Amino acid sequence: MNAAASTSSAVSASNLSIHLGHGADRFEAVQNVQFNIRSGEFICILGPSGCGKSTLLGALAGHLQPSGGQLLVDGKPVGGPGPDRGMVFQQHTLFPWRNVIDNVAFGLKMRGVNRSQRLQQAHEILQLVGLQGFERRWPSQLSGGMQQRVEIARVLINHPSLLLMDEPFGALDAQCRMEMQQLLLEIWGRIRTTVVFVTHDIDEAIFLADRILVMSPRPGRIIEDLRVDFARPRDAEVVTTPEFMHLKRHCLELLRHEQGRALPRLSPLGIPTAEPQAII
């Protein structure tokens, strides 16, 4: 498996601000944020809905432009989106007109890899996410969990040095979410890329992360930088330990303390817009 050849990125943000919207509706979604992420770290960004954590992720992916401060990946400012920074959305973005294997192989096609090599590598990655045998299915024929596995495989085939995940398991049921979290840790154990994982689920953040950056409601600021020291590989047992409970209580306190009005969800592409209406 040549996914092991991935390099991993370091990220640093200083005085980073991001504004969204236009004219009178313009507001500051992320305010004066500072953090450093070391190469190979698994970071969770935890915060309430609408706090700007997805906005931050969108800026890392290159879909959104910072309005102030600096955001560096491996020492260079983020330009546009690119295959070195893979992005997984909450609702899958698989192309409905491509079957599973062609979706996964899309990144290779964009790099001009020939078809037989594309298919071979896509097969390997599908095996990694446990989806062998589903190559010829259309995305709409898969369950939510399987769709996210394909989405992850499609990003991993590009060997991203930074893996950006926007509540990727938020829409799955509890059982499936647990399975996907374990699968993600297993994959990450093998490829050791840097991961920035956005979630509002405290258990998920503690279970997955090396470090948790806790964000306040809008305008999003980082209010705590928590280390999570549980040994790896982690299994589901860890969530019942007193240390886990202690951390969880601490996070609850932070979020409760900062609780404000409920805000609409933001997306890594900015403010979600309504689907355009059909015209005839």
Added chain:
Amino acid sequence: MRGTFLQPPKFLIPGLSLIACVIFWHLASTYKLDLGLVSFVYVPSPYAVAVAAGELVTSSKLLPHLTSSLSRVFAGYGAAALLGIGIGLFIGRWKLMESVLLPPLEVLRPIPAVAWIPLAILIFPSSELSMIFITFTGALFPILLNTIHGVEAVDKRLVASARSLGAKPWAILREIILPGAAPSIITGLTIGMGTSWFCLVTAEMISGQWGIGYYTWESYLIQRYPDIVVGMLLIGILGMGSSFLIKVAGRFLIPWYHLRRNV
């Protein structure tokens, strides 16, 4: 409880409906039904039409009429499909193109085919090209507008995702925008096929001696009323048939779309 054996076969009701229409037509024309506002006094009976159709079929004229009309419709339609999809992709994708191209097109859109005739004759060197142009105007706008709508309705997240996977602008157009807009484009192509046939009689009024539209118009001028109805029915059937073919081809091109709708 509804037993499935009580449900009529699929084609029974549509078939009965068509037969009922013909029976009504027969009675109305035979008994010279006059409702004041509409009158069937001069309407040829189904039998007279059938005789006229028989004469046309056994004459040597049917084939040249058909081939002339089909080649005009397909030439005009083909040009409309290429231009409509091409311009539609650009207008849907780039706001600047929308401001540049859409206003003049919106002015041209409501102009009926028949109003184009004098100008078409002046613009084009041959009457054949003028006729193709008229069928082109019929097909262009449904194809263009549905393409624009399809492009604008493509999920922005899919475009963002493709960019994150390394797709450049040209690849995004080919891999995301075109397939994403395909269902809407095919709707436009199906409607455009019908409207292209609408314009055929208008187009073939220009000149010539061949074509189903010309045959229909000539029959009116020389007062062969059954032939008019034969021409009308032929255009209806050919238009319906070619729209159906486009629909089937569309289904074949976007299998994923019909599957998704059935899930």
